[in-house]
Amino acid sequence: MENKILVETSARHAHLSAEAVEILYGKGAELIVKKMLSQPGQFACANEKLTIVGPKGSLALSVLGPARPATQVELSFSDARALGITPPVRESGDVAGTPGLKIVGPAGEIEINEGAIVAKRHIHMTPDDAEALGVSDKEIVKVKIDTARPLIFDDVVVRVNPNFGLAMHIDTDECNAACAFGAVYGEIVK
Amino acid sequence: MENKILVETSARHAHLSAEAVEILYGKGAELIVKKMLSQPGQFACANEKLTIVGPKGSLALSVLGPARPATQVELSFSDARALGITPPVRESGDVAGTPGLKIVGPAGEIEINEGAIVAKRHIHMTPDDAEALGVSDKEIVKVKIDTARPLIFDDVVVRVNPNFGLAMHIDTDECNAACAFGAVYGEIVK
Numbered sequence: 001m002e003n004k005i006l007v008e009t010s011a012r013h014a015h016l017s018a019e020a021v022e023i024l025y026g027k028g029a030e031l032i033v034k035k036m037l038s039q040p041g042q043f044a045c046a047n048e049k050l051t052i053v054g055p056k057g058s059l060a061l062s063v064l065g066p067a068r069p070a071t072q073v074e075l076s077f078s079d080a081r082a083l084g085i086t087p088p089v090r091e092s093g094d095v096a097g098t099p100g101l102k103i104v105g106p107a108g109e110i111e112i113n114e115g116a117i118v119a120k121r122h123i124h125m126t127p128d129d130a131e132a133l134g135v136s137d138k139e140i141v142k143v144k145i146d147t148a149r150p151l152i153f154d155d156v157v158v159r160v161n162p163n164f165g166l167a168m169h170i171d172t173d174e175c176n177a178a179c180a181f182g183a184v185y186g187e188i189v190k
Numbered sequence: 191m192e193n194k195i196l197v198e199t200s201a202r203h204a205h206l207s208a209e210a211v212e213i214l215y216g217k218g219a220e221l222i223v224k225k226m227l228s229q230p231g232q233f234a235c236a237n238e239k240l241t242i243v244g245p246k247g248s249l250a251l252s253v254l255g256p257a258r259p260a261t262q263v264e265l266s267f268s269d270a271r272a273l274g275i276t277p278p279v280r281e282s283g284d285v286a287g288t289p290g291l292k293i294v295g296p297a298g299e300i301e302i303n304e305g306a307i308v309a310k311r312h313i314h315m316t317p318d319d320a321e322a323l324g325v326s327d328k329e330i331v332k333v334k335i336d337t338a339r340p341l342i343f344d345d346v347v348v349r350v351n352p353n354f355g356l357a358m359h360i361d362t363d364e365c366n367a368a369c370a371f372g373a374v375y376g377e378i379v380k
Contacts, residue, residue, distance in 0.1 A: 077366035078268050089338055089369065121339075142342075148279055149311075150344040152332075176267035177367035179279065 001132035005123055006167045007145060007184045008038060009175035012059065012079045014050060014103065015092075018067040024050060024105025031065035038167045039124055041066065053102040056084025061103070072115045073101055076171040080118065090117040091157065119171060122157045123188075124164035133188055136160065143168060143186040149179035152189065191322035195313055196357045197335060197374045198228060199365035202249065202269045204240060204293065205282075208257040214240060214295025221255035228357045229314055231256065243292040246274025251293070261302055263291055264309045266361040280307040281347065309361060312347045313378075314354035323378055326350065333358055333376040339369035342379065 021029055025047055034046035045063040052061045052073060059079055072095055080087050085099040100113040123143070130136055137160035144152045156168065168186055175181070211219055215237055224236035235253040242251045242263060249269055262285055270277050275289040290303040313333070320326055327350035334342045346358065358376055365371070 077369075078362070152342040152344065154340040154342065172268070173363050173366035176363035179267075 001129070003133060003187050005143065005186045005188065006038070007143075007178075007180050007186045008167050008169055009172055009180060010074060010119065010169050011062065011172055012073070012075045013062045013064050014052075014074075015064055015068045015070075015072045017069060017071045020071045020103070020110055021067055023108045023110050024103065026107035029107070031063065031067060033065065037064070038165045040163055040165055048106050051104040052083065053104060054080075054083025054085045054099075057082045058104075059083060070095065070115065071103070071110070071112055072117065073103070073112075074117055074119045074171070076173040077118055078173055080116070085116055087116040087118050089120050091120050091122065092117075119169065120157055121153055121155070121168065121170050121174060122159050123166075123168045124159055124161070125166045126162055126164055127160055129166045130158065130160045135188065142189045144189045145178045145180055145184065145186045147179040147181075147184060149177065151178050153178075153186075191319070193323060193377050195333065195376045195378065196228070197333075197368075197370050197376045198357050198359055199362055199370060200264060200309065200359050201252065201362050202263070202265045203252045203254050204242075204264075205254055205258045205260075205262045207259060207261045210261045210293070210300055211257055213298045213300050214293065216297035219297070221253065221257060223255065227254070228355045230353055230355060238296050241294040242273065243294060244270075244273025244275045247272045248294075249273060260285065260305065261293070261300070262305045262307065263293070263302075264307055264361070266363040267308055268363055270306070270308065275306055277306040277308050279310050281310050281312065282307075309359065310347055311343055311345070311358065311360050311364060312349050313356075313358045314349055314351070315356045316352055316354055317350055319356045320348065320350045325378065332379045334379050335368045335370055335374065335376045337369040337371075337374060339367065341368050343368075343376075 032046040033043045035044045050061045095115045098114045099116045135158045139158045222236040223233040225234045240251045285305045288304045289306045329348045
């Protein structure tokens with residue numbers, strides 16, 4: 001297997017609980033698939049965009065489906081500055097003690113007490129990918145990106161799951177810093 | 191000499207020609223020092239901020255002094271996207287064929303036909319610094335940043351001049367990608 005990892009950029013987005021979906025989009029509302037993503041079962045939603053409101057400003061926000069146990073908002077530091085909050089760099093789901101936000105939808109709004117994070121860069125892969133690439137779940141690796149603005153991302157966490165598709169996820173700031181526009185591939189270096 | 195380079199983040203800014211200063215701020219106007227910067231003679235201006243206007247949006251813009259032979263606007267890719275332009279990554283002064291912009295000041299406005307760039311990351315240093323660090327003018331090096339979001343910037347150009355102060359300059363996207371907030375130092379790696 002070639003050491004060649006698709007690098008995908010995640011713009012700011014929310015994962016919503018089923019309860020949040022109903023408050024924001026109305027009783028009985030569900031998340032509607034607009035486009036399936038590289039991670040099997042995950043999708044960009046066709047539902048109307050939400051608005052997130054922080055102490056300093058507000059931003060439009062896309063939603064990814066399906067619904068999850070807890071509502072979480074993944075931002076870049078650029079986004080966070082515009083909102084006036086200071087989220088930590090965290091892995092998805094690890095939201096204890098992170099800043100809250102107001103989320104406004106077409107049918108209602110919620111105030112989350114925590115859940116705003118800057119996603120720690122990571123690589124999704126299957127156990128077969130991991131074996132072929134010689135890495136293991138939770139391993140920290142470096143990933144070299146060779147673009148018009150080449151760099152080596154350090155502290156990239158490997159996440160192994162049979163339901164994953166092989167892809168590295170970075171945020172929009174990281175994408176801009178690396179000129180990782182379009183179809184870009186990285187290489188794991190140790 | 192320790193291999194320890196101060197990493198400074200340049201937010202979007204303009205360098206203006208003397209002619210542009212007079213059009214934007216009024217006949218006889220000059221750039222006023224607000225704060226001296228790490229590069230000797232260079233300063234942040236106390237003059238009112240300008241507005242840059244692109245096809246998709248506008249942004250407030252700080253000015254750095256003193257005036258230069260040609261007007262130039264240094265942006266991040268985040269800024270460029272908000273404006274609706276696609277500048278290349280270039281070294282300061284190398285603006286041939288880059289996108290133009292409208293620049294609006296309190297006394298007038300100018301339309302530049304070229305001059306919008308995303309600054310290529312670089313390290314300013316004196317000949318003594320270069321000798322001590324074992325690098326030379328125009329050399330391309332890597333710089334390792336050890337922060338909460340560590341990475342190694344590749345394709346960093348060394349710029350040697352007796353009038354420089356030792357500092358690496360990155361833009362706001364690169365700063366966010368590296369969590370290079372506050373007083374951060376990098377290390378040249380080859």
